[in-house]
Amino acid sequence: MPGETLNAPPPVRSASPPTRTLPKHLLYSIFARIGGSGLDTDAFETLRASYRGGFLAKAIAYDNRQKEIPASLIHSLRWHPVRLISFFDRPYYYGAKKKYLDWIASRHLATGRYDLFHSWSGDCLRSLQVAKQRRIPSILEIPTWHRDGGKAKVGRPEIAKSTSSASGFQKWKQGLLLNRKRFVEEYKLADLLLVLSEIAADTFRARGFPKEKLFYLPRGVDGGRFKPGQRPAKFRAVFAGALIKRKGIHHVLEAWHRLNLPDAQLWLVGYVHDEAKPYLKQFWRDDIRVVGFVHDPENYLSQSTVHVFPSQWEGSAKVIYEAAACGLPQITTREAGDVVRDGMDGIIVQPGDVEAIAAALEHLYRHPEIVERMGSAARRRVVENFTWDHFRTRLLDAYEIAIQKAT
Numbered sequence: 001m002p003g004e005t006l007n008a009p010p011p012v013r014s015a016s017p018p019t020r021t022l023p024k025h026l027l028y029s030i031f032a033r034i035g036g037s038g039l040d041t042d043a044f045e046t047l048r049a050s051y052r053g054g055f056l057a058k059a060i061a062y063d064n065r066q067k068e069i070p071a072s073l074i075h076s077l078r079w080h081p082v083r084l085i086s087f088f089d090r091p092y093y094y095g096a097k098k099k100y101l102d103w104i105a106s107r108h109l110a111t112g113r114y115d116l117f118h119s120w121s122g123d124c125l126r127s128l129q130v131a132k133q134r135r136i137p138s139i140l141e142i143p144t145w146h147r148d149g150g151k152a153k154v155g156r157p158e159i160a161k162s163t164s165s166a167s168g169f170q171k172w173k174q175g176l177l178l179n180r181k182r183f184v185e186e187y188k189l190a191d192l193l194l195v196l197s198e199i200a201a202d203t204f205r206a207r208g209f210p211k212e213k214l215f216y217l218p219r220g221v222d223g224g225r226f227k228p229g230q231r232p233a234k235f236r237a238v239f240a241g242a243l244i245k246r247k248g249i250h251h252v253l254e255a256w257h258r259l260n261l262p263d264a265q266l267w268l269v270g271y272v273h274d275e276a277k278p279y280l281k282q283f284w285r286d287d288i289r290v291v292g293f294v295h296d297p298e299n300y301l302s303q304s305t306v307h308v309f310p311s312q313w314e315g316s317a318k319v320i321y322e323a324a325a326c327g328l329p330q331i332t333t334r335e336a337g338d339v340v341r342d343g344m345d346g347i348i349v350q351p352g353d354v355e356a357i358a359a360a361l362e363h364l365y366r367h368p369e370i371v372e373r374m375g376s377a378a379r380r381r382v383v384e385n386f387t388w389d390h391f392r393t394r395l396l397d398a399y400e401i402a403i404q405k406a407t
């Protein structure tokens with residue numbers, strides 16, 4: 001595995017031991033908020049590592065929703081001028097906001113105050129160019145796979161199209177979109193690429209990226225917030241995440257409909273997107289409960305028997321860590337990340353294999369002793385490998401490698 005061996009993570013260390021070669025002035029930029037849920041949590045835990053280490057110079061983000069890190073260290077773009085075109089269709093507005101973030105970060109880098117730059121794929125082409133010119137080491141975090149990675153993707157962001165016959169305004173508007181070339185150029189410019197899973201790393205290796213340029217950085221989870229609860233009297237499968245085809249919700253619904261398990265329930269926890277509604281109608285059963293989006297997913301995971309999440313494309317799905325921390329065996333795919341080991345913490349299926357999903361659900365339904373064994377193993381694995389302390393320790397290792405590569 002790039003960076004380190006998954007099943008033998010380094011011991012959790014203090015934030016900045018004296019033997020480390022770490023930056024003195026880090027610039028971090030991200031198309032998210034600092035503090036909150038999802039990617040906002042990742043951003044906060046990332047900044048914790050540099051703030052506690054004493055080398056966070058500035059973070060640039062679209063809002064700040066936490067109190068631990070002083071606001072003086074965070075450049076919030078909450079009231080950005082791109083709001084003036086917020087009426088544009090989402091791909092154009094989304095691209096414009098990312099490019100504005102990039103422009104602001106590049107201006108910071110041009111001052112020469114920083115000795116390490118950390119940003120995210122799609123957010124930082126101009127900034128990486130400035131970093132390269134000024135010989136500032138750079139780290140690029142990849143949320144999913146290589147832009148050209150392995151399989152046809154569901155729901156990819158729109159990319160720029162030919163503008164040869166377009167008007168001046170249309171050409172300008174098309175220029176707001178994020179095209180493939182931008183992502184690929186970022187990969188080349190960055191000194192170190194942070195990948196979230198083995199399958200993500202494979203998509204880069206297949207395109208000739210050397211192992212020395214890849215660093216494995218799985219996510220973390222708060223084991224105090226996400227923890228096992230009392231298993232329900234009835235078998236309860238839960239799907240937690242946005243109800244979209246990319247995450248396999250249509251396959252879950254079809255598998256559940258085929259089974260007709262007595263005294264069993266399926267909970268769907270997440271925002272219901274329009275693309276899922278026809279499948280809910282087609283495969284509806286009275287033992288399905290649509291919970292919708294919640295701010296406390298731990299309360300639903302901890303009340304369930306198994307987590308089913310047959311995603312077709314992820315970097316490393318955060319909910320997989322959370323469900324494991326809640327002591328749930330999981331029916332998932334390798335595309336969802338590396339947390340679950342087949343037959344140990346859950347059951348790995350191929351994306352789109354409805355028959356395998358149904359068979360796995362029925363197997364766990366009929367074998368509560370396997371549910372208990374796998375659930376205990378899942379919780380233990382997270383506590384020993386995937387806490388936020390583990391995440392920050394690995395991140396500091398990545399920073400050290402990036403600094404050393406530049407010297």
